[in-house]
Every structure is written in C-alpha cells, then in structure tokens.
Amino acid sequence: xxxxxxxKQLKWRRKHLLGLRELNAEEITYxxxxxKGFELISTRSVKKAPPLRGxxxxxxxxxxxxRTRNSFALAANRLSADVIEFTKKTSAVSKGETLLDTARNLxxxxxxxxxxxxxxxxxxxxxxxxxxxxxxNAGDGFCEHPTQGLLDVYTIRKIKGTLDGxxxxxxxxxxHSRVARSDMWAMTKLGAEVIFVGPxxxxxxxxxxxxxxVSYSLDEVIEKVDVINMxxxxxxxxxxxxxxxxxxxxxxxxLTVERMKRAKPDILVMHxxxxxxxxxxESEVADGRNSVILEQVTNGLAVRMAVLFLVNxxxxxxx
Amino acid sequence: MNSELLIKxxxxxxxxxxxxxxxxxxxIDDKIAxxxxxxxxxxxVIDATGKLVTPGLIDIHVHFREPGDEEEETIxxxxxxxxxxxxxxxxxxxxxxxxxxxxxxxxxxxxxxRQARKTHVYTMGAITKKREGVExxxxxFMAEAGAVGFTDDGRGVQDQSVMxxxxxxxDMFDVIVAQHCQDNGFAGNGVMNAGYYSTILGLPGxxxxxxxxxxxxxxxxxxxxxxxxxALHISTSGSVELIRAAxxxxxxxxxxxxxxxxxxTDECCAEYDTNYKVNPPLRSAKDIEALKEAVAExxxxxxxxxxxxxxxxxxxxxFLAAPFGIASLECVLSLYVKALIEPGILAWPAxxxxxxxKPAKIIGVDxxxxxxxxxxxxxxxxPKAEYEIDVNKFRSKSKNCPYHGWKVTGMxxxxxxxxxxxxxx
Amino acid sequence: MKVILDSEQIEQILxxxxxxxxxxxxxxLDIAVIGIRSRGEVLAxxxxxxxxxxxxxxxxxxxxxxxxxxDDLNSPxxxxxxxxxxxxxxxxxxxxxIILVDDVLYTGRxxxxxxxxxxxxxxxxxxxxxxxxxxVGREFPIQADYAGYKSDAAPGQLVQVFLSESDGKEEVVxx
Numbered sequence: 001x002x003x004x005x006x007x008k009q010l011k012w013r014r015k016h017l018l019g020l021r022e023l024n025a026e027e028i029t030y031x032x033x034x035x036k037g038f039e040l041i042s043t044r045s046v047k048k049a050p051p052l053r054g055x056x057x058x059x060x061x062x063x064x065x066x067r068t069r070n071s072f073a074l075a076a077n078r079l080s081a082d083v084i085e086f087t088k089k090t091s092a093v094s095k096g097e098t099l100l101d102t103a104r105n106l107x108x109x110x111x112x113x114x115x116x117x118x119x120x121x122x123x124x125x126x127x128x129x130x131x132x133x134x135x136x137n138a139g140d141g142f143c144e145h146p147t148q149g150l151l152d153v154y155t156i157r158k159i160k161g162t163l164d165g166x167x168x169x170x171x172x173x174x175x176h177s178r179v180a181r182s183d184m185w186a187m188t189k190l191g192a193e194v195i196f197v198g199p200x201x202x203x204x205x206x207x208x209x210x211x212x213x214v215s216y217s218l219d220e221v222i223e224k225v226d227v228i229n230m231x232x233x234x235x236x237x238x239x240x241x242x243x244x245x246x247x248x249x250x251x252x253x254x255l256t257v258e259r260m261k262r263a264k265p266d267i268l269v270m271h272x273x274x275x276x277x278x279x280x281x282e283s284e285v286a287d288g289r290n291s292v293i294l295e296q297v298t299n300g301l302a303v304r305m306a307v308l309f310l311v312n313x314x315x316x317x318x319x
Numbered sequence: 320m321n322s323e324l325l326i327k328x329x330x331x332x333x334x335x336x337x338x339x340x341x342x343x344x345x346x347i348d349d350k351i352a353x354x355x356x357x358x359x360x361x362x363x364v365i366d367a368t369g370k371l372v373t374p375g376l377i378d379i380h381v382h383f384r385e386p387g388d389e390e391e392e393t394i395x396x397x398x399x400x401x402x403x404x405x406x407x408x409x410x411x412x413x414x415x416x417x418x419x420x421x422x423x424x425x426x427x428x429x430x431x432x433r434q435a436r437k438t439h440v441y442t443m444g445a446i447t448k449k450r451e452g453v454e455x456x457x458x459x460f461m462a463e464a465g466a467v468g469f470t471d472d473g474r475g476v477q478d479q480s481v482m483x484x485x486x487x488x489x490d491m492f493d494v495i496v497a498q499h500c501q502d503n504g505f506a507g508n509g510v511m512n513a514g515y516y517s518t519i520l521g522l523p524g525x526x527x528x529x530x531x532x533x534x535x536x537x538x539x540x541x542x543x544x545x546x547x548x549x550a551l552h553i554s555t556s557g558s559v560e561l562i563r564a565a566x567x568x569x570x571x572x573x574x575x576x577x578x579x580x581x582x583x584t585d586e587c588c589a590e591y592d593t594n595y596k597v598n599p600p601l602r603s604a605k606d607i608e609a610l611k612e613a614v615a616e617x618x619x620x621x622x623x624x625x626x627x628x629x630x631x632x633x634x635x636x637x638f639l640a641a642p643f644g645i646a647s648l649e650c651v652l653s654l655y656v657k658a659l660i661e662p663g664i665l666a667w668p669a670x671x672x673x674x675x676x677k678p679a680k681i682i683g684v685d686x687x688x689x690x691x692x693x694x695x696x697x698x699x700x701x702p703k704a705e706y707e708i709d710v711n712k713f714r715s716k717s718k719n720c721p722y723h724g725w726k727v728t729g730m731x732x733x734x735x736x737x738x739x740x741x742x743x744x
Numbered sequence: 745m746k747v748i749l750d751s752e753q754i755e756q757i758l759x760x761x762x763x764x765x766x767x768x769x770x771x772x773l774d775i776a777v778i779g780i781r782s783r784g785e786v787l788a789x790x791x792x793x794x795x796x797x798x799x800x801x802x803x804x805x806x807x808x809x810x811x812x813x814x815d816d817l818n819s820p821x822x823x824x825x826x827x828x829x830x831x832x833x834x835x836x837x838x839x840x841x842i843i844l845v846d847d848v849l850y851t852g853r854x855x856x857x858x859x860x861x862x863x864x865x866x867x868x869x870x871x872x873x874x875x876x877x878x879x880v881g882r883e884f885p886i887q888a889d890y891a892g893y894k895s896d897a898a899p900g901q902l903v904q905v906f907l908s909e910s911d912g913k914e915e916v917v918x919x
Contacts, residue, residue, distance in 0.1 A: 009827055021519065030827075033827070034827065034828045036829075036830050037809060037811070037812075037828035037829050037830050037831070038828065039830070040830065040831055044864070044865055044866075045865075045866065046863075046864035046865070048864065049812040049813065049861075049864065050812065050813060050860070051812045051813075051817050054818075055818075079812075098632075098635070098636055099636065099637055099640075100635055100636070118637065119639070120637035120638065120639035120640060121520050121521035121522045121591070121637075121638065121639065122520065122521075122522070122591030122637055122638045122639070123637040123639075125590070125591050126591060126635075126636075126637055126638075130635075140521065141521045141522065141639065142521040143519075143520055143521025143522070144521065178521060181519065181521065204518040205513050205514070205517075205518065205524065205526070206513075206514055206515040206517075206518045207518070209515045209518075210518065210519075306828070309812075309828065312817075312818070313817065316817065316818045316819060
C-alpha cells in the first residue's frame with residue numbers, strides 16, 4: 001500500500017469565506033479535500049464530531065431560504081456548535097436597524113461565526129470589515145454564493161475525478177445569478193471550460209469580459225458538454241419581463257427528455273434547487289439517471305462543515 | 320476712512336480681462352480699485368510673491384443640505400469649508416428638504432448665508448414642484464428673489480412634455496435651466512456604472528445610456544426653444560460627443576464636470592467602499608479620457624465639485640443601500656491640479672477660467688473677474704505647495720471623501736470676499 | 745541524532761506484538777486493527793497481515809483520522825496546521841475487539857482523541873492500544889496494552905518513526 005508523502009501543506013489563513021473570486025485553485029482544492037474528511041460523519045450512526053463545540057454560529061438570513069439555512073444549521077450542529085437562527089426580511093433600503101448595528105448587537109452576545117445571506121452584494125464584505133466574528137457568505141445579491149459553487153465542483157470532482165478539461169454549461173438567468181458567478185470562478189480555476197447559456201436579455205451586460213463563452217442556444221450546446229447546471233428562474237427577482245412567457249422560455253432553454261437524448265450518455269445534470277419542475281427541466285430528467293441533484297445536497301453538508309471548520313481554525317490561530 | 324488692501328507681486332491671472340502677469344491688485348473697501356504696478360503704500364499689504372492672484376473661485380454645484388439635513392451640513396459649515404477652499408461664491412442645489420421651490424425658500428438660503436458671513440451663497444430653484452417632475456414650480460418668484468438657475472438635481476425630469484414646458488416657461492426669465500441627465504428607464508435601480516465591475520460585484524448598474532438618452536432629448540428641446548441650458552456633471556464619452564455636436568450647432572448649451580469623473584474609475588468600487596458611490600457613477604478609463612479631451616478642447620464650461628456631504632453612519636451601509644455622494648469641497652483645487660494641470664491638459668489661466676469666469680457667466684452674476692470697479696472677491700493660491708489630504712481637518716460636517724491620504728499640490732493661501740480676508744491658511 | 749531502532753528491530757517488535765495479541769485474544773471473537781493516521785495506518789496494515797496469517801482468518805484493518813477530535817483545535821498552533829483527512833473503516837466495529845495502533849505513545853492525547861472518534865463510529869467490545877514506541881511523559885491516564893520499545897527520552901527530544909511505505913526508510917530516531 002503506497003501512502004502519499006505529505007507534501008508541503010497549504011496553511012488556511014482565511015477567517016472569512018466571502019467569495020470564490022479571491023481564492024486560488026490551491027485553496028479551492030484544499031477545501032474540497034477537507035470536505036472529503038467530513039463525508040463520513042453524515043452517514044455513520046453518531047452524526048456529530050466535536051471541533052466546534054462551544055462555538056456559536058448565527059444564521060443571519062435577510063432573504064428567504066429554507067434549504068441553505070437548514071444545510072448550514074445542520075452542518076454547524078454536526079460539528080457540535082450552537083446555532084442561532086436570525087431571519088429578517090428587509091427591502092433593499094434598510095429600514096430600522098442597519099446591517100452593521102444588527103451584527104454588532106449579535107457580536108456583543110458572544111458569537112463566533114456569522115453565516116449571512118443578504119440581497120445586497122458586498123454585505124458580507126461590509127460585515128467582515130467591521131466585526132471580529134468569522135463571516136461566511138451564504139449568498140449576497142447577485143454577487144456570489146461560494147458554498148454552492150464549492151459543492152457544485154465537489155460533486156463534479158467526486159464523480160468525474162477532476163474538472164480539468166471538462167466542458168460545463170450553466171443555463172438560465174445568468175445576469176441575476178450568484179450561483180453562476182461562483183460556479184464560474186471555481187470551475188475555471190480548476191481547469192474547466194464554462195459556457196453560459198440563456199436568452200440575451202438574461203446575460204450580464206459585460207459577459208464577454210468574463211472567462212466564459214456564451215450561447216443563446218441550448219440545442220447547440222447540449223451535445224458538447226460533460227456537465228449541465230440548470231439555474232432556477234427566480235420570478236421574484238425578475239424586473240420587467242425579460243422573456244415573453246414561461247412557455248417560450250422552457251421551449252428554448254428547458255432541459256427536456258428530448259434534448260437529453262442528444263447529450264453525452266454520462267453527462268451530469270445539476271440544479272441548485274428548488275426545481276421548478278417543467279420549467280427548467282422535465283420531471284423525468286430531474287429524477288433520471290444522469291441527475292446528481294440530490295448528491296449536491298448531500299455534498300453541500302460536507303462542504304459547509306469543511307468551511308465552518310476551516311474559518312474557525314483560522315480565527316483560533318489568530319491574526 | 321476707506322480700508323485698503325494691497326496684494327503685491329503675485330502672478331495675477333484674470334482671463335476675463337486677458338491678464339496673466341506679475342503685478343499688484345489694490346482693493347479699497349469692497350471693490351477692486353486698481354490692477355497693475357502699484358507703488359504707493361497701503362494700509363494692509365499682502366506679499367503674494369510666487370503665488371497666484373485670481374478672481375474668487377466659484378463652485379456652481381454644491382449641496383449644503385439646509386433646510387432638512389442639517390446634521391450632514393449647514394450653509395454655515397458648508398460655506399466655511401468653501402471659503403477655506405478658495406471659493407468666494409457657491410451655488411446650492413435645491414434638493415433640500417423641503418426643496419427650494421418658491422421665493423421664501425430662496426430668501427431663506429440668502430439669509431442663512433448672510434448670517435454665516437463666509438462666501439456669497441446663491442441657490443438654484445426646483446424646476447418642478449417637490450422635484451416630482453409633474454408640475455412647474457414658481458420659477459418667476461424664485462427668479463425675482465435671486466435664484467440663479469432651475470434644476471431638479473438629484474433627479475432628471477423624466478417626462479419630455481414637462482421638460483419642454485419648463486424650457487418654454489423659463490424663456491421669460493433670463494435664468495438657466497440645468498439638468499441632472501438620468502433617464503430612469505435605463506438607470507433602473509443601479510448603484511454604480513454598468514460594466515465589468517458591476518457584473519462581478521453583483522450590483523445593479525447604471526448604463527451610460529441613462530445619461531446620454533436624456534441629454535440627447537434635451538438637446539432636441541433646446542434646438543426647438545433656444546433657451547439657455549446647462550448639463551450638470553456629465554460623465555460619459557457619449558455625452559461628450561453630444562455636447563460637441565450641440566456646440567458645433569451653436570446651441571446655447573453649457574456643461575460642467577466634477578473632479579471624480581476625471582480621476583476615478585468604477586474599478587474603485589471593487590471593495591464595496593461606499594465613499595466611491597456617487598451619481599452619476601464613476602465610469603471607465605475611456606470616459607475619463609474623453610472628458611479630459613473635452614476639457615482641453617474647451618467643450619467644458621465649468622469645473623465644479625458636486626459636494627455631497629453624508630454622515631459616516633449613513634455611508635456605513637451595504638453598497639446597495641448607502642446614499643450617493645462625494646464631499647470634496649475642501650481639496651478640490653488640488654484635485655483639478657492633479658487631473659488637469661499636472662498632465663499638461665490645462666494651464667493655470669484656462670483652469671481659472673473654468674473655475675471663476677465661465678461659471679459666473681453661466682449663472683449670470685457679475686463676478687469671476689478682477690476688473691476695476693468689480694466686487695473684490697479674490698483668491699490667492701500657492702501653486703507649488705504640497706500637502707496630504709486629511710479628511711479629519713475638513714471644516715465640513717461630513718467626511719465622506721475618497722481622497723483621504725492623497726498627496727497633492729496646490730493650496731489656497733487666502734480667500735478675500737468683498738474686500739474682507741475671510742480665510743487665511 | 746541517534747538511531748534507536750533499525751529495520752530489523754522494528755520487524756522483531758511487530759512480530760512480538762502480534763504474538764502477544766494472539767495469545768491474549770480468544771479465537772472465537774472478532775478482532776480488527778485500526779491505525780491512527782498517519783503512520784499508525786502502516787503499522788495497522790502490517791499487524792493485520794501477521795494476525796490474519798496466525799489466526800488463519802481475515803483480520804481487517806482500517807484507518808482513523810483523529811483531526812476532528814483533537815483537543816488543541818481551538819488554540820493557536822505553531823507552524824503545523826492539522827489537515828482533515830478521511831477515516832476509512834470498511835467494516836462494522838460493533839462488538840469487535842479493536843486493536844488501536846499508533847507509532848508513538850507519548851502524552852496520551854492522540855489516544856484519547858482516537859477513542860472518542862472510535863466511539864462515535866460504533867460500540868466495540870473492547871479497545872486495546874498497541875504502539876511501536878512507548879515513551880515517558882503521560883499527560884493523561886492512558887497506558888498501552890501492547891507496547892514495543894520503551895523510551896525514556898526527555899521532554900525536549902523528538903522520537904521520530906520512519907516506515908518504508910510512508911517515508912522510504914525503516915528506522916526510529918531520537919533527536
């Protein structure tokens with residue numbers, strides 16, 4: 001049995017995880033490798049380990065989200081941390097207590113890690129500059145959703161072995177998608193080729209300056225890709241009407257059984273959830289053999305445990 | 320006994336009278352008595368050797384927040400800041416709370432200014448009631464009370480028929496109509512320039528089209544009405560092209576530019592520092608180039624600040640939620656030195672033209688010159704003095720300024736308003 | 745630096761440990777070997793090979809990562825940062841006699857962490873600790889059931905184990 005020699009190890013220094021744009025490939029790989037070590041906890045009978053015992057994690061969610069919030073809460077619990085749920089619905093213009101005041105008040109109660117989801121891009125960064133606790137970005141405006149990006153590449157790496165050389169399509173409302181951006185950074189840094197697919201009205205204005213290619217035709221792209229990530233059409237976020245009808249959108253950009261026939265047989269079908277069945281993809285595809293949507297959720301737990309563990313480590317080691 | 324003030328041996332720059340020479344300026348009481356080589360002694364003498372002696376600088380675009388937001392700035396604190404920055408006259412924008420929309424509002428501003436006794440303070444009045452863009456405000460009464468322009472600044476007048484009506488109505492009074500060009504259909508809820516950075520920062524962008532579409536529309540209306548029009552704080556290369564064509568057609572259009580649109584790009588927003596959140600937003604390097612060319616070509620008529628004070632607590636929010644505005648009144652001269660003099664785009668006489676003579680003409684006041692018999696508003700500048708910008712030394716109540724720590728050149732030594740030295744370094 | 749055990753001596757100690765384990769373990773009970781990452785796993789593999797041979801039946805081995813159970817996670821480290829690796833135990837540990845294997849038993853903290861990790865995985869019938877080197881300096885009340893070489897190295901000294909599968913050479917040195 002050959003045991004790999006211990007190579008010079010990365011020292012994880014970041015006490016915040018704000019986005020994937022500022023991480024390099026080595027750091028992203030380190031998180032994925034760490035996540036591997038946490039997978040077992042979710043499957044064995046005692047689903048707990050002690051590294052965050054005595055630590056307090058706050059889920060500070062200013063936007064609706066049961067799935068990400070629960071995923072983080074469960075991840076924190078598995079590491080023996082105490083979790084406080086703090087949901088606050090605000091519009092983009094802060095009414096009442098400001099974001100910083102809310103965070104400072106929480107900090108005064110003695111918390112260690114803040115997991116924040118906010119509708120304003122840059123809100124996690126604002127927090128990280130002004131408080132001592134660790135900050136993990138659970139989604140800020142349409143800037144980044146780093147743990148989703150990480151669990152997406154983790155899922156791909158687990159099945160395909162590596163992302164190097166893979167062609168990955170991301171389909172949907174790219175302009176308003178933080179998942180698309182985080183995926184783009186993680187995937188391109190790990191060597192994949194990313195293609196954004198969607199109608200021109202849902203592409204960001206300067207998309208040509210991003211490290212991706214663009215296509216307005218799913219039919220053209222479906223045969224070429226190894227992985228396809230279908231984004232959720234978020235009706236609540238769409239201003240004006242960027243496409244005439246749901247019917248027309250799913251005709252051109254829905255992942256149908258028909259389109260799947262032309263795809264590579266081992267293509268991975270992904271979706272950050274929750275799925276609008278019949279809109280982004282047909283039920284048979286969502287439940288089909290190429291779908292790894294549920295694995296994404298499972299992997300999400302391991303990845304979030306890894307992230308909580310690492311930022312806590314960095315904080316414990318001091319500045 | 321008349322009071323005398325003699326400024327000796329300075330480089331007197333008075334573009335309105337074609338003067339750029341080393342000589343002296345004699346002030347008696349509140350008027351300029353003589354300009355030239357003056358040998359006779361005077362009560363008080365200022366030695367201006369090595370310094371520039373210019374007409375008092377005029378900033379035709381400031382926000383002094385009074386009435387309504389006096390914690391951010393008042394006319395007293397704002398004009399203290401202005402006089403320390405070399406300005407002898409400023410023009411307030413009417414987007415106060417309540418807005419300036421009748422003669423009592425205008426008189427209020429004037430009274431507060433008199434009480435402060437720092438600079439001359441003029442004000443523009445709103446074009447529409449409550450700046451809502453629907454009904455015209457009482458332009459007549461405001462003009463009679465001394466308003467020097469009309470604008471809904473902070474917003475553009477969205478409805479083209481209302482804007483047409485406003486221009487037609489303003490034709491009765493020789494008062495300029497100024498526009499903050501922003502078509503809300505294109506601007507949406509943008510908070511920074513729509514570009515590469517807004518895309519990766521995940522922030523909604525304000526497309527340059529928002530400014531250019533309204534500017535284009537207004538130019539067509541000016542063609543129709545031939546009423547004097549002023550484009551506030553233009554920021555894009557597209558706007559420059561529109562101005563260029565309009566001036567070629569000899570339309571009565573003037574425009575102004577701010578220092579941040581000559582010095583900073585949208586890349587500055589990359590860390591979500593709200594000190595860089597401003598409207599119109601910081602644009603691209605290409606736009607800066609076009610604006611600098613426009614200045615060199617003589618297309619720009621005034622250099623202003625758009626001084627927009629906000630408290631730290633107001634700016635310490637998520638980028639999406641923070642108010643727009645940069646407060647740079649107190650360092651603006653050195654900023655224009657950095658943007659225009661140092662790279663050789665303008666020489667001092669041309670700069671003074673754009674900071675005194677031409678602004679005065681735009682607002683129709685008899686200032687911006689050192690002619691004999693004119694009001695003695697004089698600024699004495701040390702063009703070589705170097706210093707580091709320190710927002711904590713600002714006299715303004717607000718410190719939302721992104722230039723803190725910048726090493727710059729060009730300091731005001733003295734500011735003389737109506738013959739009185741109201742600021743000394 | 746002094747070599748305190750060479751490859752022959754290491755071989756001898758392992759044989760000796762295996763012999764003692766066999767003589768003390770009832771044949772009818774299930775027994776398995778689990779090594780503590782990372783050199784413990786090498787020793788575990790070797791031991792399981794010897795035990796399987798002697799017993800005539802398969803004695804499985806697994807690898808235990810104790811990073812999550814260390815008691816020094818929340819205090820400033822030095823230059824070494826623990827990396828979370830995987831625990832790979834493909835068998836059920838319930839009701840088995842688990843031989844926990846490590847290269848050096850010193851303060852006893854790693855063994856404590858290993859036992860906590862093991863108990864979260866199931867309920868073994870018994871845990872026995874087997875180590876290649878047993879040095880003085882316990883900080884916890886933990887003893888090895890099967891100790892190889894007994895070292896009285898002083899606190900400032902380092903006892904370093906090198907094994908051919910992981911390090912390319914076979915020796916134990918004292919620095």
